[in-house]
Amino acid sequence: MSTVRLAVFADLHLGRPSAPGMRWACESLAGAVENQPDVVVFTGDLVDKKKATRTDLDDGADLFRHITQELKLPLVHVWGNHDVGSGLLPHFPEMPGVHRPRGAGIEEIRVPGVPLVFHAVNVVQDPDPRDLLKDLPQVQEAGHIGVLHTEVEGQYTNNPCLPTTLEHLLSRGYGACLLGHVHAPVVLNASPFIGWPGMGRMLEIEVPALP
């Protein structure tokens, strides 16, 4: 069975003094690239809602450009509650090679050359308590990946965000659920991986491709 390698990071919170920052992101991506990932996934909160300025947003756009143009890797991402809460998103540029949901609902994202289907949702308000993830499609085949900025059952955060349950995520049949929102690295389920990479961690995983 063929597999796909993913490099996954989350919750960069550009602008927050204690956040890992651009240098961490570039160095960690450089390390991950040595293992030849097929795609990079970022699970939301690129900027910090309280601290980010337009300069931080521009840094975030530069990071996405670095991934797609210099590292030549496609990027799949969703927006998190901090991105929305910053009020800066209307200024974020479009760029080729960056894939994210366009609307407010669950969307299927396919990336040319990457044999996966991503089921992804943008956070659209802060907080975003919508009971939306109940509608994530259930699949029987390999190669489906969830990309979600969610609290799941809320035990690791007090900020409501796209609630769901581990049992429900497991029942979808995905090869991995890559989460943002919780800043500690937490593995809710080891195989298939369901969890938060956490702030300042680069997660490298390999998943079975679409048949």
Ligand SMILES: [Mn+2]
């Ligand atoms: Mn966050």
